[in-house]
Amino acid sequence: MTGRSPKSELYDHFSRVGKALASPARLEMLDLLSQGEKTVEQLAGQARLGIKNASAHLRTLREARLVEARKDPPYVLYRVADDAVLRVVRELQALARERLAEVEQITRTYFEAPSDLEPIDVHQLLERLEEGAVTVLDVRPRDEYTAGHIPGAVSMPIEELERRLAEIPPGRPVVAYCRGPFCVFASEAVDTLQKYGFAAQRMKSGVPEWRLAGRAVATGER
């Protein structure tokens, strides 16, 4: 596996990136880190891993230069090193969805609510935002909203949605988004909203796709 010719050395390096993407745990952590920087503890919790295990995977990711760390005592905050990482992960997921029938089936069964007839994409959301007649809800945990959200969106973590329905202007269409195409929060939100009579729709993608589409991302509390 050690490179003798320049060519095999080159492919050895390419495979460093491939190896970093060869574990479900690391792919999930990359998805989580796409939402903004996180501590080891947050990552371990959200990906349901032990802390030591999460730390080991993070080391692998860091050695492949896909993530970077920053100290903010007493924490260490990890983040995705480059938008190119997001592009690769997104292409990999798109490929898996296209080529592996199981992925498409799981997606349909678990990540798209039955009522969820027509999720909209980044461009459609943009159009409707320009028309001005839509309420956009960010149903991710609040710290992910703070780290970066679609301008104009309201932070409404999924656990708070049901008791904060009064804050949503009635008679106005609502769009909910979460982390991306494989995040359940948005479909759950759409289900709840429709149950209470709102014209609700899910956005297929999340903030990372919004960013990659070249749109500005807002940070901070509100």
Add this chain to the structure above:
Amino acid sequence: MTGRSPKSELYDHFSRVGKALASPARLEMLDLLSQGEKTVEQLAGQARLGIKNASAHLRTLREARLVEARKDPPYVLYRVADDAVLRVVRELQALARERLAEVEQITRTYFEAPSDLEPIDVHQLLERLEEGAVTVLDVRPRDEYTAGHIPGAVSMPIEELERRLAEIPPGRPVVAYCRGPFCVFASEAVDTLQKYGFAAQRMKSGVPEWRLAGRAVATGER
């Protein structure tokens, strides 16, 4: 590693693709297969692997649905299953080049001739083809030219170049291309051509990038 929740099942499937991309041998074979379908024997020879080993890697790639096989007795011909595979491999290589300094350095040292000041890209080649005043040389092995080449290009495998120089119109700029950004044939060709007084340039990419850019690909002998 077996999926319990839908989410972990999903990431297990994503990692199937990642695992397939986690070996230098498989990444090299994907690059070779991007040039057109090949037999196990051709692949093993071009990637310097044993036949059985190559076959085992091909099985892995096939199980991840990244390549497909077709029988043409007595041979089995392999091909890349989908353009999405090319996109992922390209993004992965771009990421490695951007994030891993070693890759950039190897590329500069071995894959770009010193005289090779300004390699052109797909769009620039297209412009110059439309102007009409450029000779395009395909310096890959002849069977790869046959499997698919840039319309108007002449097949001139690198081993034949030096004794076929008389066929190249003098006083006219020449562009040489091979398999892609990490293929040495084109730089070697540019060196040789410049030595004999031609105004020669290398194209950075190859037929796969041309295809992905939505351009038509010509097949057959000439």
Add this chain to the structure above:
DNA sequence: ATCCTATTCTAAAGAATGATAGAATGAGTG
């Protein structure tokens, strides 16, 4: 200084992957 906390480092067992040899398959061909 010493304590405290988050995190990494070290080490080791278990699981998965890689390379290769030998047997088996399977589709023409004589």
Add this chain to the structure above:
DNA sequence: CACTCATTCTATCATTCTTTAGAATAGGAT
């Protein structure tokens, strides 16, 4: 119907990856 050839399947061993436990580090806080 056997023969031939390319290729795959099966089995093996060495290597690498994953996970987890225990020790060590680093940086504030007391």
